[in-house]
Amino acid sequence: MSEDLTPEEQDLRAEYEERARKLFSGPVSFLLSAPQLKFLPEPTVPEIAFAGRSNVGKSSLLNALTGRKAIARTSVTPGRTQELNYFDVGGGESGPVQFRLVDMPGYGFAKAPLAVVKKWRFLVNDYLRGRQVLKRTLLLIDARHGIKPVDHEIMEMLDTAAVSYRIVLTKADKIKASELEEVTARTLAEARKHSGAYPELSVTSAEKGMGIAELRGFVLESAEI
Ligand SMILES: Nc1nc2c(ncn2[C@@H]2O[C@H](COP(=O)(O)OP(=O)(O)OP(=O)(O)O)[C@@H](O)[C@H]2O)c(=O)[nH]1
Numbered sequence: 637m638s639e640d641l642t643p644e645e646q647d648l649r650a651e652y653e654e655r656a657r658k659l660f661s662g663p664v665s666f667l668l669s670a671p672q673l674k675f676l677p678e679p680t681v682p683e684i685a686f687a688g689r690s691n692v693g694k695s696s697l698l699n700a701l702t703g704r705k706a707i708a709r710t711s712v713t714p715g716r717t718q719e720l721n722y723f724d725v726g727g728g729e730s731g732p733v734q735f736r737l738v739d740m741p742g743y744g745f746a747k748a749p750l751a752v753v754k755k756w757r758f759l760v761n762d763y764l765r766g767r768q769v770l771k772r773t774l775l776l777i778d779a780r781h782g783i784k785p786v787d788h789e790i791m792e793m794l795d796t797a798a799v800s801y802r803i804v805l806t807k808a809d810k811i812k813a814s815e816l817e818e819v820t821a822r823t824l825a826e827a828r829k830h831s832g833a834y835p836e837l838s839v840t841s842a843e844k845g846m847g848i849a850e851l852r853g854f855v856l857e858s859a860e861i
């Protein structure tokens with residue numbers, strides 16, 4: 637989704653993509669799993685969070701970005717990820733950790749017990765509102781469904797908390813090209829009404845690798861702002 641960039645902007649993006657490719661093919665490691673805010677790591681490294689409805693493909697996208705099959709656990713059972721799961725990118729012999737990816741628990745699954753929903757709200761609200769080192773959030777939306785009311789709620793919460801987020805359409809391999817075009821246009825129009833939303837989208841398929849290199853570049857760029 638970068639048709640209207642100047643040549644300079646295109647060069648800059650290409651540079652980010654290349655640096656990101658190298659970085660993601662180096663060390664990426666699981667750091668910790670935080671069921672409560674008091675277990676978060678020291679806020680010394682930039683963080684990029686992955687948010688979205690349960691089953692939208694957060695963990696799968698994280699795996700695709702890092703080129704690892706199962707660094708983040710994926711599941712056919714909604715609600716698999718219940719904590720904030722942290723992954724270090726960089727580090728080891730390659731130098732300091734460059735940034736951290738945060739796989740968040742999914743929201744909005746029908747069978748969630750009330751206690752789980754409440755716990756989720758507290759954890760995610762507090763994290764998103766209060767985290768100084770959180771640079772950007774990727775808000776994942778299933779390309780088959782587009783933005784649902786429950787996504788809307790989260791977008792409003794992010795707007796209010798002044799968290800900058802980018803919408804990422806997932807599972808693009810599951811629909812026809814014409815449908816993808818339609819949902820992209822519709823979602824982009826909606827994003828442009830939200831103060832916190834980045835005015836561009838990413839269209840991805842973790843399964844087919846679509847949009848992954850570009851998104852890696854965006855993640856690195858976000859970590860460095
Ligand atoms: N076809 C296709 N399936 C995908 C894609 N991404 C994820 N899936 C499938 O969607 C299901 C859910 O994926 P997860 O990555 O576990 O979703 P999640 O958002 O992390 O789910 P929770 O942790 O429960 O919130 C799995 O069966 C994945 O294989 C994709 O790009 N294409």
Ligand SMILES: [Mg+2]
Nearest residue numbers: 694695716717
């Ligand atoms: Mg998950």
